[in-house]
Amino acid sequence: MGAYTQKPDGFGPQSDDKVDVEQAERPGVAQTTLQSFAHLNEKAILRKMDLRLIPMLALLYLLSFLDRGNIGNAKIEGLQEDLNLTDGQYNWCLTAFFFPYAAFEVPSNLMLKKVRPSIWLPSIMVAWGFVMTLMGIVHNYTGLLTARFFLGVTEAGLFPGVAYYLTNWYKRDEIQLRQALFFSAASVAGAFSGLLAFAIGKMDGVAGLHGWQWIFILEGIATVFVASVAFFALFDFPETAGFLTEEERAFVVYRLKYQGQSQDPNRAQVAQADEFKWKYVKDAFLDWQVWVNIFVYWGVVCPLYGTSLFLPTIIRQLGYQSSDAQLMTVPIYITAAILAVVAAYFSDRVGRRSPFIIGFLLMMAVGFSMCIGIDPKQHPRIVYAGVFIAVCSIYPAFPGVVSWLSNNLSGSLKRSVGMAIQIGVGNMGGAFASNFYHARDGPRFMLGHGLELAFIGAGLIASVILLVGYTTANRKRASEIDRGALDSYTATELSEKGDKAVTYRYVY
Template identity: 75%
Template sequence: MEADAEKHNGSAAQSNARLDVEQVDGESPPPVTLEQFSHPNEKAILRKMDMRLIPMLALLYLLSFLDRGNIGNAKIEGLQENLCLTDDQYNWCLTAFFFTHAAFEVPSNLMLKRVRPSVWLPAIMVAWGVVMTLMGIVRDFAGLLCTRIVLGVAEAGLFPGVAYYLTNWYRREEIQLRQAMFFSAASVAGAFSGLLAFAIGKMDGVGGLHGWQWIFILEGIATVAVATIAFFALYDFPETAGFLTEEERAFVIYRLKYQGQTQDPGRAQVAQTDEFKWKYVVDAFLDWQIWVNIFVYWGVVCPLYGISLFLPTIIHQLGYQSSQAQLMTVPIYITAAILAVVVAYCSDRLGKRSPFILGFMLMMLVGFAICITTDPKENPRVVYGGVFVAACAIFPAFPGVIAWLANNLAGSLKRSVGMALQIGVGNLGGAMASNFYRARDAPGYRLGHGLELGFIVAGIIASLTLLVGYHAENKKRARKIENGALDTCTPAELEDQGDRAITFRYVY
């Protein structure tokens, strides 16, 4: 694995060497420009990358989301009754997953800097696929709890790893669409989970196993099978991508290396550093924007996990049969997936994140407000409509939150750690959401809906805080450049400062 990392680092150095011009007599190098490339077709290159990267990544995340959320489908197929679980014990099994999931996300992203993605990501997939399969043969609360804890460890690295991995291929004004295409697999997983659970539930009694056991076993086997394919189908980084020509590889590296900076024709552009220094790790832990963004993340992820884990149960409690409830989740997830991709395309085209995030958070408020103010016994269809509205706002908002922070972190290592922090600490929201919808609150679940509303409001406040902070900092840096502060800075110093450099501009 170390040899693989050295190979990657060596390739990166060689590619960067083709782009950087050596200093002469202590003078700054001339600006790096596109003229050194013979008119690369940028759209064609992006299409190549999309076709080779996104389908496999989306499949990986579909399986990840399917495996972590299928316990909700298994519940209404008899899991809780067969294992003699109390309501509190069932919720503990949901909650425990998120503690280990959050704890291992930063270490996993640091490993991704050392080990090739085509090795690390399939390896952790095999691990959680095996755990998922074993979950199908547990016999009591202790067994289910232990497998959920280990599942959290194994799955921890996939989402933050892929979210960071994509930033090594796409510029920040392109990333949300790709994040949404990848994340929309979660919506498809929700729809597919309902359909699959409906079909697998018919296997109840086959081989002496219950239907919920077959859900875990078959989906776990499918994960291991896809992970085996991923070892051969995943690409690592642009500098080693065999589907790109040498010039295309150099061009992709160039456009990533100099993104996010103000343009000054008379000076060399400021590169983003790929160097490993522990100071960049510390910078990520001390960066105010990451911690504020976590509250934005909670404002979306708490409703996300509330919907993902309890949607079949919420619909079931409205008076529908379990098989009907499974199928009624499908149109919600399909609509949400389509909206996520369309909205991401618009956000990338406009180069804006906060208007879309804030708009969909307000839409989530409306959806949960409908749920909490409607009597589920008298108007179950209205409650279903409220859940539909909320879910269709959650899934488009989530990729925007991920892309927003990724856009505003410069330097490969800091971005890796910062995104893992955001997703790791942010996913503790899943631990909280696992306990929002208590069985004793059925069928109205007013406490759960009310808590979701509270987190959404906190997310809106945090979004506004970031919006004001980014706008003020951009204006402050522009004034410093106007006053000549840039004349005292070398490109090397600015590169080392990353997103704290006065040439860097925050996206909002």
């Protein structure tokens, strides 16, 4: 493995070309260079990290997404009728999840900075597993609403926590593939949920419980069991990773600390700030890119939750039986999982986020337009194809949106808070989407599909704004350096500025 130089896309050091990186004595500047680690096999180190981290994280998220979305499967197994819920009450039970889910994500990520991930993440998982199990014994609307509220409280920390956690192991040009491998568990959960619901639904009447109750109880017990294993199977951060040698740990930490800066062999590199300062929390809340990115996030997450919560119902309304509708979700989600990983691989390879995100948003628009424009009674298979296209575009786009923001926030604390804001406020889109679809609107669901298209349009506009903003900022900073602006700052000052530093390059 050679030492590193900057790719034209601004992604950070790569292993293709050798360059000398100047050593410096100023505070905040490395006393070693990547040449010091040139004898290490980077690909072998990444493989070790992938095998030790990704499978367990994917399993955690699979169970998380399974537990929040299985209410859609329970509905067509009789939940709504057995609890005597109106359509409005059922939708409020969906919505109740998202308010605490959004509110607790920033506090949870701040806790992750204070408490070890191997303790914090399994702990919240045990909590939501108990809530999930207890959801299986509710008897009325109030009980279900309360259970869904506390499910949102307890699940809030997992996704933003893991999304941030991965950025402490992988560089900007590696992160989307790992985010996709982790997030593809959501699409697998969609497929798995349909299969499980089909099988568990056959337990209707066992121990005097309905089939939908067994869905909640058995999946909740599985979550608690896996959480118990996760206490021992999860690793914390590279600095303490027992599966890496001391030199490999130093290498992983080094390459993360100095990523994102324009590489000039005649100047010392600037480290990312990683200490705790409330200033960095404030910076995250005031950064324009965080709030614009939320609209991109909504453009993906509203269709994501709209389909995950209502897909079995949408398919059943095309004229299929409940059991067939459960099974017909499986090929959609499996295809989406494969596409998510493939798209992430190429996005990391070419060093771009926006072309893939914009492309998949356009594909979503095509899919939902087919659902609106085609009469489902006359052409149910074409409408099913539209749903297929839409869902298979959502899952590849989502890890790209999360990676895009994480790529462009420098400093460990700011990135942690910024990603929690993005995911927390962004997941309010789930509260919107849980009210998009109503049984009375079937089988065409004009209102639901139309609202999805509106959010997709907002996501496209926001994507273009970010693209223009990032490219403009990169050109401006390069011009300022050419005029000697870099001489006005010390390494410490540049480190504190993070992604606002003149040396920092945004990924677009």
